[in-house]
Amino acid sequence: MATRPPAPGTEHGSGTGDRSAFAGVTAVPPGARLTVSASGTTIRPLATAGAPSSGPDQPADRLRAAMQGAVAEIAAGASSTGHAVAADCSGGMDSTSLAMLLAQCRTARAEDLGHAAVAVTVHPAGTTAGGDLDYARAAVDYARTGLAGLARTVEHLLCPLDDRHLPYGRIGELVPATDEPAPSTVAIARFDAELALLAGRGVGDLVTGDGGDTLLGPQPGYLPDLAATRTLHSQALLLRHALGWARLRRTAVWPLLAGARAAAARGEPGEAARTRTAMRVVARTARADAQITEQLHGITLHNPFTDASVVEAALAVPGPLRAAPGDYKPVLRQAMAGLLPETVTARRTKGDFTPDQYRGLRTHLQALTGLVDGELAARGLIDPAHYRALLTRAAAGAPGIGFHQLNPVLATEVWLRALHQRPAAARWTTTDEDPPPAGSTNSRWEVF
Incomplete structure (x- = not known):
């Protein structure tokens, strides 16, 4: 048994940018400091990304x-x-x-x-x-x-x-x-x-x-970097590594090469x-x-x-x-x-972790389908009937259904329920008692 499964949407990145899980709330990027003062807010990086400037050579x-x-x-x-x-x-x-x-x-x-x-x-x-x-x-x-x-x-x-x-x-x-x-x-x-x-x-x-x-870990995400470098050495390396990844994945090499060259042509980040x-x-x-x-x-x-x-x-x-x-x-x-x-x-x-996930899904299927008509469905974010069918088919081992389609939905549903069920330590509230000062809101932070 593995200790934990890969974090849904994290182990291979995410496109969430500076968004947070809360509407109207922006996340401070990791490696940055948020400063709040009477004149406003600023976010500054704590360090400049790059290779270490000192230390061992190798x-x-x-x-x-x-x-x-x-x-x-x-x-x-x-x-x-x-x-x-x-x-x-x-x-x-x-x-x-x-x-x-x-x-x-x-x-x-x-x-x-x-x-x-x-x-x-x-x-x-x-x-x-x-x-x-x-x-x-x-x-x-x-x-x-x-x-x-x-x-x-x-x-x-x-x-x-x-x-x-x-x-x-x-x-x-x-x-x-x-x-x-x-x-x-x-x-x-x-x-x-x-x-x-x-x-x-x-x-x-x-x-x-x-x-x-x-x-x-192993991943072919660097192939566009090789495709963008138009030297004989880089192109030979691109072909050799694309063949290696295709062999590991038991798939054709041409889609890997085409995707790498298309990404290089679009000038995507390295x-x-x-x-x-x-x-x-x-x-x-x-x-x-x-x-x-x-x-x-x-x-x-x-x-x-x-x-x-x-x-x-x-x-x-x-x-x-x-x-x-x-x-x-x-x-x-x-x-x-x-x-x-x-x-x-x-x-x-x-x-x-995959065999354990299938066993757990089959064992707890009834409880999981009971979660479907919950917070996400009430907000119109999922179709309960469709997602319930997806869970059932996945538990039966139907092909073409990945856990990345199931786990983030379940994690978000459980999270929303936990927010409602657990007493809050603090909550942002709005009051109309006094007009707000210029440049501020009429909200206050209450601690319970």
Whole structure:
């Protein structure tokens, strides 16, 4: 079992721009500061995007230094609270890399922190070997035996999951009110089980690998960049990589080539710019997940792959070198040299959430269809009959229906209901008691 499914609409970017989940409310972009004063409001970026100006020379070394810095900051913050800090350790490259960096950091500060780093791995109940579990164990065993000083500072915590934790279970019961629909809504039952286990061990901070696939994972989004560079080398590289991606996808190469050349002709933004935008969406939506962990179990959630220094270190590497079709996450693998066993760095697959989603959909179909005639239908945003039929067909395994058509609707419906059902901490209200000063509104902020 995977820990959580990809965030709907976030793991591969979104076109929401500066829109928010609330009508008439504009989101402040990640990496920017909003200043409100009597003269008005201003939004300014905190840093200029671009390659790191200092630090190690090699791209892999820069990425490792940035990841180490992000994790060290989390560990330092945890040291002041006296709580333990944990990291997801699925056995995949992203989360396991962060878990081992955390263990290394905790070793360096063992006298100050006094807690072992907790590496948590979810797995099917009754399963003691195979899949993600073997890779996670290999990483922890390597840390304990292959890296000096780590033996006493890595605790491997296993979180067994059964049918009670299938996707779509307890979504109306567990999901609290958040700023926007939370990516973990569909998998809230298993997420809550992991958080409850960690809270029982005194964990106050959880590090996740969310965003790693968007930043470093395989994707052919850089092909238009190659198509736009009219050199023999670039065109040869374009053909070779397009053939590689077509082979992986078991599809024809010509649509990939035609799409890349059409995008280049239109002058669309380059892959690095689009990935940076996608990472901003990942970072923004991760806040809703963080609100869940804080409200349900008092745990602070961290996503180091969304850290500005990590993003810039990764995007300083050209797309063809960062995510080639025949080389899985090469820059991350090089960055983690010596910290992960070869068993993990040689891995070319990851846990698949899809079978669990189908089982959960079939198990909870009646409850899910009961959600259809709700807030979204009342606002005329969905056709209840059409969406109910879509759910039924998807549960039956009908082809051509993707979870991206189902999950965002369910997450938004649950979110709207949570906003109505949970008491608000604060609410924007309007009053006509006094005329507003020039240049202002007659609204006020009430705290309850």
